[in-house]
Structure formats: structure tokens, C-alpha cells
Amino acid sequence: MLRNSLLWASTNPFLAERLPRYRFVQKATKRFMPGEDFDDVVREAQNLKAKGITTTTTLLGENLISLGEADSVVAGYQQDLRRIEDVGLDMEISVKPTQIGLDFGVDEARDRLAQLADSTDSLVWVDMEGSEYVDRTLEMFRSVKEEKSNVGLCVQSYLRRTEADIEALLPLDPAIRIVKGAYNEPESIAFPSKGDVDRGFVKLAQTLLRARLNGAQGRVVLGTHDPRMIAETTRIAFELGLDKEQYEFAMLFGIQRDEQERLVRQGHHVRVLVSYGSAWFPWYMRRLAERPANLWFVAKQLVG
Numbered sequence: 411m412l413r414n415s416l417l418w419a420s421t422n423p424f425l426a427e428r429l430p431r432y433r434f435v436q437k438a439t440k441r442f443m444p445g446e447d448f449d450d451v452v453r454e455a456q457n458l459k460a461k462g463i464t465t466t467t468t469l470l471g472e473n474l475i476s477l478g479e480a481d482s483v484v485a486g487y488q489q490d491l492r493r494i495e496d497v498g499l500d501m502e503i504s505v506k507p508t509q510i511g512l513d514f515g516v517d518e519a520r521d522r523l524a525q526l527a528d529s530t531d532s533l534v535w536v537d538m539e540g541s542e543y544v545d546r547t548l549e550m551f552r553s554v555k556e557e558k559s560n561v562g563l564c565v566q567s568y569l570r571r572t573e574a575d576i577e578a579l580l581p582l583d584p585a586i587r588i589v590k591g592a593y594n595e596p597e598s599i600a601f602p603s604k605g606d607v608d609r610g611f612v613k614l615a616q617t618l619l620r621a622r623l624n625g626a627q628g629r630v631v632l633g634t635h636d637p638r639m640i641a642e643t644t645r646i647a648f649e650l651g652l653d654k655e656q657y658e659f660a661m662l663f664g665i666q667r668d669e670q671e672r673l674v675r676q677g678h679h680v681r682v683l684v685s686y687g688s689a690w691f692p693w694y695m696r697r698l699a700e701r702p703a704n705l706w707f708v709a710k711q712l713v714g
């Protein structure tokens with residue numbers, strides 16, 4: 411119930427306009443993002459690098475109102491990529507399809523994703539948004555992936571369709587980040603029970619790890635903070651006899667920091683997604699929905 415309310419709030423334009431003005435809300439976001447500027451990301455990425463953790467960055471924002479805005483997003487990411495190279499960080503970028511123009515057409519977003527892929531040798535990740543975008547996102551991703559090797563895709567284990575989508579994508583040998591999924595979806599489209607979402611996650615991981623065993627090169631990224639998912643997928647990789655370089659874990663900045671460091675100590679590759687930008691409201695509400703106990707943290711900023 412609380413999760414649904416928070417996810418509803420994440421799509422409410424009135425709240426998106428009002429709530430970020432409150433100082434206690436601004437302070438509370440610090441738990442999940444170091445700041446609104448890319449300089450904040452670079453600073454935290456350097457701290458993480460010292461701990462053996464690599465990074466991915468995302469400029470927050472979704473559902474743009476013009477293609478001109480999508481061009482500015484691309485230009486901003488290109489500037490970030492130059493900076494990443496200058497400071498010598500192992501940092502990748504992850505973009506939301508609607509941020510690069512998917513609402514205006516698959517071709518529009520496709521061209522901008524291709525431009526980003528041409529701007530770097532490292533991987534450009536495509537986030538997965540709400541279920542109404544999945545078909546178009548897959549079409550865009552396929553089209554770019556057929557020409558360029560350095561694009562990767564996020565898939566969501568809560569969607570009933572994802573197992574079939576992965577089977578269909580396997581011939582492309584794609585880099586895939588598996589996550590559980592962060593949007594409010596109807597039962598007809600997404601598994602309502604956590605057990606099914608978790609089982610889906612493990613099954614997808616198993617499929618992709620098996621493909622690695624059979625020679626696939628596409629990176630397998632396990633995007634989760636869930637200790638059970640981490641234990642299960644590590645066990646499967648071990649039983650298949652995979653090296654720790656053949657899969658990796660990804661977590662969000664500020665969540666399960668001890669677990670991130672523990673995995674690194676065990677020789678696993680961990681990448682942390684560090685977000686920035688001023689349009690953080692919908693994204694932040696989805697983080698609260700993932701763990702409503704985080705609301706206590708917001709409340710503490712109100713009194714503290």
C-alpha cells in the first residue's frame with residue numbers, strides 16, 4: 411500500500427514541483443545522491459575507486475518535452491564522458507530512453523543512443539523504464555546493438571515477459587544488467603509477489619551465466635542490494651565454474667555500502683551507480699518505495 415502510494419507520488423507533477431523546494435527533502439536526498447552537479451559524482455567516484463569500486467553515472471530526468479532537450483541531455487553526457495576520460499575514472503553512463511527522445515519515436519532515441527555510443531569506448535547502458543516503453547526500448551537497443559558493440563541493456567525480473575525477451579536477445583550476445591524493477595505495474599504485466607520476482611531474477615541470472623559458460627562475451631551485471639540474490643547468483647556462478655571476472659554486481663550509491671565493500675574484499679567486481687541532476691524527484695520517490703523504512707530518514711531531516 412505504502413509502496414503504491416510512493417510510486418503514485420513519483421508520477422505526480424504537482425508534488426514533483428512542490429516537494430523538492432523543502433529543505434528537509436533536499437537534505438534527505440543526500441543519502442542516495444552526493445549532489446546535483448557532475449563534480450559531486452566525480453568526487454564520490456574517486457572515493458569509491460580508492461575502495462576498489464568502479465562506477466556508473468546517470469543524469470536524472472525522464473519524459474522530456476522536446477527533442478531539443480534530448481539533444482542537451484546527449485551533449486551533457488558527452489561532456490561528462492570527456493571529463494571521465496580526463497580524470498581517469500572507470501565510469502560508464504546509463505541513460506533513460508525517454509531522456510534521449512523515446513516519447514518522440516524509436517528512431518529519434520536510436521540516433522541519440524548511437525551518438526552516445528560513438529562518443530566513448532566504454533559501455534553505454536540503457537535503463538529500463540515503465541512497461542509501456544519496453545517494446546520500443548528493445549527495438550531501439552537491438553537496432554544500435556546490431557551496429558555497435560558498446561551498448562548494454564537493463565531488464566526487469568518483475569515483468570512476466572522478460573524471460574522471453576532475454577531468450578530473444580541472446581543471439582546478439584548483449585551486455586545485460588538484471589534488476590527487479592522499480593515502477594508501479596499491474597499484475598497482468600508484473601509478478602505481484604516478491605517470491606516470484608526473486609525467482610525470476612535468479613532464473614534470468616542463471617540463463618545469462620550459462621551463456622557466459624558457453625562462450626558469450628556480453629557482460630552479466632547483477633543489479634541488486636538483496637543479500638539473498640547475491641548469495642544465490644554467486645552460488646550459481648561458482649557451481650558453473652565461472653571466474654569472478656565473468657559477472658559483476660551493481661548497486662545504487664548509498665545503499666548497502668558494507669555489502670559493496672565485502673564483495674570487493676571477496677574479489678568480486680562491484681560497480682556503483684551514482685546519480686546527479688536537479689530532476690531527482692520521481693527517481694527519489696522510487697528509492698523510498700523500494701524501502702519505505704527510508705521515510706524515517708526523511709522524517710529525521712524534518713526535525714534534525
Ligand SMILES: Cc1cc2nc3c(=O)[nH]c(=O)nc-3n(C[C@H](O)[C@H](O)[C@H](O)COP(=O)(O)OP(=O)(O)OC[C@H]3O[C@@H](n4cnc5c(N)ncnc54)[C@H](O)[C@@H]3O)c2cc1C
Pocket residue numbers: 536537538539564566589590591592593633634635636637639660661662665666683696697698700701704
Ligand atoms: C545499478 C542499478 C540499476 C538500476 N536500474 C534500474 C532500471 O533501469 N530500471 C528499473 O526499473 N530499476 C532499476 N533499478 C532499481 C531496481 O529495479 C530495484 O528497484 C532496486 O534495486 C531494489 O531492488 P533490490 O534488488 O535491491 O531488492 P529488494 O528486495 O527491493 O531489496 C533487498 C534489500 O536491499 C536493501 N534495499 C533495497 N533498496 C533499498 C533502498 N532504496 N534503500 C535502502 N535499502 C534498500 C534493503 O536492505 C532490502 O531489504 C536499478 C538498481 C540498481 C542497483
